[in-house]
Amino acid sequence: MAKKKTIYLDYAASVSPNPSSIHALGVEARKKLEGARKEVTDVLGARKDEIIFTSSGTESNNLAIQGIICAEEWQTFFRSSVPGVPIPARPFKKLAILPHIVTTNIEHPSVLQTYKLLKKRKLVEISIVPVEKNGIVDPKKIKKEIKNNTVLVSVMYANNEIGTIQPIKEIAREIRHWKKTRAVSFPFPLLHTDAVQAVNYLDLNVEKLGVDLLSLSGSKIEGAGRVGVLYKKKSVKLSPIFGGGDQEMGLRPGTENLSEIIKFSKALKLAQDTREKEAKRISLLRDYFLASLLSSFRVLDTRKLSGVQHPEINGDLQNRLPNNLNVTFPNIPSDLLVIELSERGIMASAKSACQSGESGGSYVIKAICKKPDGELGGLRFSLGRQTTKKDIDYTVKSLSEILQKLKKWYD
Numbered sequence: 001m002a003k004k005k006t007i008y009l010d011y012a013a014s015v016s017p018n019p020s021s022i023h024a025l026g027v028e029a030r031k032k033l034e035g036a037r038k039e040v041t042d043v044l045g046a047r048k049d050e051i052i053f054t055s056s057g058t059e060s061n062n063l064a065i066q067g068i069i070c071a072e073e074w075q076t077f078f079r080s081s082v083p084g085v086p087i088p089a090r091p092f093k094k095l096a097i098l099p100h101i102v103t104t105n106i107e108h109p110s111v112l113q114t115y116k117l118l119k120k121r122k123l124v125e126i127s128i129v130p131v132e133k134n135g136i137v138d139p140k141k142i143k144k145e146i147k148n149n150t151v152l153v154s155v156m157y158a159n160n161e162i163g164t165i166q167p168i169k170e171i172a173r174e175i176r177h178w179k180k181t182r183a184v185s186f187p188f189p190l191l192h193t194d195a196v197q198a199v200n201y202l203d204l205n206v207e208k209l210g211v212d213l214l215s216l217s218g219s220k221i222e223g224a225g226r227v228g229v230l231y232k233k234k235s236v237k238l239s240p241i242f243g244g245g246d247q248e249m250g251l252r253p254g255t256e257n258l259s260e261i262i263k264f265s266k267a268l269k270l271a272q273d274t275r276e277k278e279a280k281r282i283s284l285l286r287d288y289f290l291a292s293l294l295s296s297f298r299v300l301d302t303r304k305l306s307g308v309q310h311p312e313i314n315g316d317l318q319n320r321l322p323n324n325l326n327v328t329f330p331n332i333p334s335d336l337l338v339i340e341l342s343e344r345g346i347m348a349s350a351k352s353a354c355q356s357g358e359s360g361g362s363y364v365i366k367a368i369c370k371k372p373d374g375e376l377g378g379l380r381f382s383l384g385r386q387t388t389k390k391d392i393d394y395t396v397k398s399l400s401e402i403l404q405k406l407k408k409w410y411d
Contacts, residue, residue, distance in 0.1 A: 019256055020247060033258055036265035043272050044214070045205040046231055052248045053261050054228035057196040057217030058110035063230050063252065064192045064213040065114050065154065067238030069099055069123060074151045074188060099151040100125040104137045104166075106364045107156050108194055115154075125149070135164035135315035135368050143174035148182075150189040157198040157209075161351060161364040161380055162315030163324025165202065168193050172210025190236060196220055200271050201279045201321055212236050216268070218260070222385055224267035225260025282383050283322035285392065289381065290325060292396045314365060314378045323383040328365065332406060334377035340402045346395050350377045 008017075008025065017025035019033045037051050044051070054060045068074065078097070101115060105128050118124040127145040131137045142153060153175060158165045172191050179186045192213035195204060199220055206214055214231040218224035232238060232251075244253020271278075290313070297310055314326040329337065334350035341348050351362035361377035381395070 014255055016258070019258060020245070029258055032262060033256055036258075036261045039265035039269050040229060043204060043268055044231055045207050047234060049249060050232055050234055052230045052232060052252050053256055054230055054248075054252055055254075055257070056226070056228040057108075057194070057215050057219065058228070059252075060215035060217070060228040060230040061108070061110045061192075061194055062114055063238065063241055064215060064232070065101075065111065065152065066118070066241045067251065068152050068190060068192075068213075068236075069118060070239035070241065071237045072239070073237040074099060077187065078149060097149045098123065098125050100127065100147050100149045102127045102129065102142055102145045102150060102153045102189070104128065104155055105130050105367045106135065106159055106161075106164075107154065108160055108196070111154055111156070111194055131164075131367060133368050134319075135159060135162045135364075136319055137166055137171075139167055139170040139174045142171050143178055146175070146178050146189060152192060153189045154192040154194070156194040156196075157202060157214075158195070158321050159315070159364065160197045161362060161378060162326045162368070163197070163321035163382075164315040165198070165319045165321065166193075168209050168211065176210070187235075197321065199268065201275050201282075201323070203275075204272065206231055206233070218264040218267065221264070221267045221271050223263065223270070225257065225263035227257055227260045227264050229264070278385070279322045282387070285387060285389065286322055286325055286383055288389065289383075289392045289396070292392060293327070293399070296396050296400045312369075314368060323387075325381045325383075326365075326378040327381070328369070328378050329403070332403075334361070334379045336406075337379050337399075337402065340405075341395070341398060344398045344402075346398055349380045349382075351380070 006025070013021055013026075017029040019026060019029040021027075021029070034048065037048050037053070040046075040051050041048050052060075052063070054063060078099075101118075101124050103111065103115060103126065105112075115124065115126050119126050129137055129141050129145055137155060142155065146153070153171065155166050155168065155171055157168055168191075175189060175191055190212040191210065192215070193209065193211050194215045195202075196215060196217045197220060198204065199216055203209075204214070204216075211231075212233045213236065216229040216231075218227050230252075238251055240251050240253065242253065245255075247253055247256060293311065311327040311329050314328055315324075328334070338348055338350050351364070365378045
């Protein structure tokens, strides 16, 4: 029997089969979409109806934060459970109290700027907990900031600049302890973590972490599609943050980017399957990098380069991502070093790409430095699967040459 010819006349829906279409090709696309969703749930230890595909980590963070603030659940709860909140207070802008959020001072811009925007619009109260000098937040200080009207605690799993790993499990435990002290059964605060940087090296099992919301992005996984993911615990109620169709459980309108989602799900699985082996390999390479860098400075010392001071390592050396090395060179602006390295074919960064257009140094480095300088920052070297020992040797040699070149500027 001859194979039936397929004629595609649904270009108004999408130039490729749309998972929302009910024709045969649409049904097939839906199967592939749900297959990819299943792969993500297997990695996270979640349910299929707890995974929402977005366009990026930034959108995932915004959906988690604004979706909670816009939701009716916390409004209904506080009207009935928190003393002093009048019953007829609707809409929520008229509540006697605003929803309260706890976060840290080194979160990604997509988190911090979202909170500041909500605060400017007088929709939330915010408590920003400073991290310790090693770049790690104290879970007890997070707990201390929780109040009766706290709806969300948001702490990133691993920092994008200095690589420090935050104690998410301990923070979850402190939140549970706080809830147990309440006279009524409190579902709040919820715990959100931005796990975008953690995806290649840390365990993402949401049950073990104790989180209610978790954000991911394909931009940090080699071979992944340019999409994002938001894990939302089934019991958590979110509101969509913009209008459109009812895709992704009605929380993220817009046709799903199927080809990129499929690439993401497969790359995520591979990254998690190999994370322990890769973390061991790359941490050894990172440690070699640091040892070589310090050794090169001992050589510079013998040449009496008075303008060049020993580098300062930013962030805890133990509780950090294995591929991250962030260094401050006193007296030398990090942006200048990025440019000098770039001219030699070495690509590093001075701060998050999301704030690269802003003037001044990194707010993350300022948060942990003893003597912060408005123009100085951290020079971030982040290693990947393609990084080799030869790459490290060339980088250290180039840095030494650059510092000798700049020496006359700082004598």
